[in-house]
Amino acid sequence: MPVPISQIWTVATYVLKQKLKGRKQYPLVLMLEPLFRCNLACAGCGKIQYPAHILKQNLSPEECFRAVDECGAPMVSIPGGEPLLHPQISEIVAGLVDRQKYIYLCTNALLLQEKIHQFKPSKYLTFSVHMDGQREHHDFSVCKEGGYDEALDGIKEAVKRGFRVTTNTTLFDGADPKSVRAFFDEMMDLGVEGMMLSPGYSYDKAPDQQHFLAKTRTRRLFHAILSNRKSGWRFNQSPLFLEYLMGRRHYTCTPWGMPTFNLFGWQKPCYLLQDGYADTFAELMETTEWSRYGTESGNPKCANCMVHSGYEASAVDHTFSSLKGFMATVRATLFSRYEDADAMSALDQPQKPVFLHDALVQIGSSRQESNEVEA
Numbered sequence: 604m605p606v607p608i609s610q611i612w613t614v615a616t617y618v619l620k621q622k623l624k625g626r627k628q629y630p631l632v633l634m635l636e637p638l639f640r641c642n643l644a645c646a647g648c649g650k651i652q653y654p655a656h657i658l659k660q661n662l663s664p665e666e667c668f669r670a671v672d673e674c675g676a677p678m679v680s681i682p683g684g685e686p687l688l689h690p691q692i693s694e695i696v697a698g699l700v701d702r703q704k705y706i707y708l709c710t711n712a713l714l715l716q717e718k719i720h721q722f723k724p725s726k727y728l729t730f731s732v733h734m735d736g737q738r739e740h741h742d743f744s745v746c747k748e749g750g751y752d753e754a755l756d757g758i759k760e761a762v763k764r765g766f767r768v769t770t771n772t773t774l775f776d777g778a779d780p781k782s783v784r785a786f787f788d789e790m791m792d793l794g795v796e797g798m799m800l801s802p803g804y805s806y807d808k809a810p811d812q813q814h815f816l817a818k819t820r821t822r823r824l825f826h827a828i829l830s831n832r833k834s835g836w837r838f839n840q841s842p843l844f845l846e847y848l849m850g851r852r853h854y855t856c857t858p859w860g861m862p863t864f865n866l867f868g869w870q871k872p873c874y875l876l877q878d879g880y881a882d883t884f885a886e887l888m889e890t891t892e893w894s895r896y897g898t899e900s901g902n903p904k905c906a907n908c909m910v911h912s913g914y915e916a917s918a919v920d921h922t923f924s925s926l927k928g929f930m931a932t933v934r935a936t937l938f939s940r941y942e943d944a945d946a947m948s949a950l951d952q953p954q955k956p957v958f959l960h961d962a963l964v965q966i967g968s969s970r971q972e973s974n975e976v977e978a
C-alpha cells in the first residue's frame with residue numbers, strides 16, 4: 604500500500620464529513636507556494652519569470668499557518684519556486700506537522716542533502732521530488748546537466764534517513780512511453796514510497812479540433828505507459844485519476860479541490876491560471892465564477908487541461924460520492940495491471956518528441972523576449 608492507512612483514513616473521514624455537511628465545493632489539498640524563486644530555470648516553468656523584487660519575497664510561517672487554518676484541507680502541497688530555498692521552511696513544516704497536516708514538500712532535491720538535517724522523519728512529511736524521466740530527459744527538462752544525478756543522491760539520502768519520499772513527474776505529449784516505464788523501474792528500485800504523475804499543461808490559441816487532438820494524444824500516451832503495469836510500481840495518487848489519464852473515465856474539473864495560496868493571496872481559479880486574487884479563502888470560494896472554468900465551460904484556457912490540480916480532486920470526490928465510485932476505486936487498486944495488447948505494441952512505435960521540444964523552445968524564447976523588455 605503506497606499511502607499509509609492513517610492518511611487514507613484522514614482523507615476518507617474528511618471527505619465524508621464534507622458530504623454529510625452537504626458541501627459540494629470543498630478543498631482537498633492546499634497548494635501553498637511560500638516563494639517563487641528557484642535554483643533551476645526549467646524552460647517549462649512560469650514561476651521564475653517574476654521580477655526580482657517578487658522573487659526575493661517569502662511568505663512568513665505565520666502567513667502560511669493562517670492560510671492552512673483558513674482552508675482546512677487535510678493535505679498541503681508545498682511547491683514553489685524551490686521550497687528548500689525558503690529560510691524558514693523547516694519552521695513552516697514543523698508547524699504543519701503540529702497541525703497534523705499531510706505535507707508534500709515538492710523539491711528538485713538539489714539542496715536536499717545539505718538541508719535534510721533541518722527536518723525530522725514523520726508520517727506527515729513527504730519529500731516529493733521532481734523527476735521528469737530518465738537521466739537525459741530529466742536534465743533536458745530542467746535545463747541542467749547532472750540534475751538527475753544530484754536529485755538521485757538527495758532521494759537516496761532521504762530514503763536512508765527514513766523519510767517518506769515520492770517522485771512527481773510531468774509528462775508532455777511526445778514523451779517516449781518505453782523510456783518512462785524504464786524510469787518507473789529506476790525510481791522504484793531507489794525505494795521511494797510511490798510515484799505521482801501529471802500531464803503538462805498547455806494552452807494555445809489553436810482551433811478546437813487541435814485541442815481535442817491534444818487531449819486524445821495525452822490519453823494515448825498515458826494508456827501506453829500505464830497499461831500492462833508492472834507489479835512493483837506504486838503510485839501515490841488516486842487510482843481513478845490514473846484511469847482518467849488513460850482515457851477510461853471522464854471527469855469535470857474541480858479547481859476548488861486544490862486551491863492555491865501564494866505571495867499575492869488566494870489565486871483564482873486554480874494553480875495554473877491567474878484570473879485575480881482573493882484576500883481570504885472564503886472570498887475565493889464565494890467570488891470566483893467557477894462556471895467559467897473546466898473543459899465543459901468552453902474556456903479555451905481549459906480546453907487542453909487534464910492536470911492533477913484540476914482533476915485529481917474530482918477522482919477522489921467520485922470515490923466517496925457513491926458505492927459505485929467506491930467499488931471502482933477498490934477494483935482499480937486490486938486489479939491494476941490493465942493488460943492491453945494494443946498498448947503493448949504502441950511501446951514499439953517510433954516516438955517523435957517534437958511537441959515537448961517545440962514547447963520548451965517556445966517558452967524559452969518568450970521568456971527571453973520578456974527579459975529583454977524588462978531590461
Ligand code: SF4
Nearest residue numbers: 856873896905908913
Ligand atoms: S481545467 Fe485546468 S486550467 Fe482550467 S480551471 Fe481546471 S485546472 Fe485550471
